[in-house]
Amino acid sequence: MLSLTSTLSVAALLLAILGTRLAAAQKNFNFVNKCGQTVWAGTQPNSGKPVLSNGGFTLGAGQSSTINAASDWAGRFWGRTGCSFDSSGxxxxxxxxxxxxxxxxxAGGxxxxxxxxxxxxxxxxxDVSLVDGFNLPVRxxxxxxSGDCRAADCVSNVNGVCPSQLQVTNNGQVVACQSACGKFNLAQYCCTGSNNxxxxxxPTSYSKVFKNACPxxxxxxxxxxxxxxTCSGPSGYTITFCP
Structure with missing residues (x-):
């Protein structure tokens, strides 16, 4: 028969093993804001996956923040700009x-x-996707x-080369660049219908602007x-706005 001390030692060992396994079953997402302005990060899970960090949080210029996800999580992240929120969010x-x-x-952005x-x-x-357009450089x-494990990124300021038809402006400044699909909603740009x-x-002349800027x-x-x-077995990822 095990003594109380032995029983407690076994229990502590089991808890330690369980804690190690739980930690291994999670991955960290480290968000870093290198922009010269505040960025409001957004997170959206795929269907059936949990929402991370309530779906959004604030990153001041130069700030960083880490959130955890299960090792089978799937979804997307993006940065929001020019935001203003009251005390109730x-x-x-x-x-x-x-x-x-x-x-x-x-909700998505x-x-x-x-x-x-x-x-x-x-x-x-x-991946990094400009299929829905561009607002911020990100990596x-x-x-x-192990494996390829390269960084995916768009480090260029696409707003600076955005075709005039796709520009989103505020007070005369280009703050985002629409995709041709988002702007014109035509099958040849959206790859729908007979273009699927x-x-x-x-590629079109519009998509080539994005590809040339962000290969x-x-x-x-x-x-x-x-x-x-692709990458096998990383402990997590660093997501950098304005790398």
């Missing part, structure tokens, strides 16, 4: 707004917004891991070959 943003609230609580998309699993898949970098295959929806990012729906990244 009600307000609005110039770009990436998610329903006039600080805590998006599962209004295009145009630069997206970080990720699916965690035995092998993680992640996602794995922490450790890679062969019938090639590692999705520029339109079928831009998979050079825009999807």
């Amino acid at each position: 009600q307000g609005s943003c110039l770009t990436g707004d998610c329903g006039n609230v600080l805590a998006c609580n599962g 209004n295009p145009p917004a630069t997206l970080v998309e990720i699916t965690l699993g035995s092998k993680d898949f992640y 996602i970098s794995p922490i450790g891991g 295959t890679p062969s019938t929806c090639p 590692n990012a999705y520029s339109y729906a079928y831009d998979d070959a050079s825009s999807t990244f």
Whole structure:
């Protein structure tokens, strides 16, 4: 028969093992704001996955914040700009707004917004997408891991080369760049209808603007070959606004 001391020691050991396994079953997302302005991060889970950090939080210029996710989480992150919220978290943003609230609580951001998309699993898949347009430069970098494990990013200020037809302005300043699909809603840009295959929806002059500025990012729906990244077993990821 085990003594009380022995029983407590076994229990402590089991708790330690359980704690280690739980920690291993989580991954960290470290958000860093290197912009010269406040960024309001947004988080949106895929269907059936939990909302992280209430769906949104504030990152002052130069600040960082870490949130945890289960090792099978999937969803997207983005940065909102030009926001103003009251003490109850009600307000609005110039770009990436998610329903006039600080805590998006599962809602997505209004295009145009630069997206970080990720699916965690035995092998993680992640990308930076301009399919919904651009508002901020961003990079996602794995922490450790094996395999390719390269950073995915869009580090250029696409607003500076945005075609006039796609520009979103505020007080004369370009604050975001719409996608051609978002602006014109035509099958040739949205890859829908008879244009719903890679062969019938090639790059356009508009998507090439995004691709030339950000070669590692999705520029339109079928831009998979050079825009999807993988990594096995990283402890987490660093997501940097304005890297």
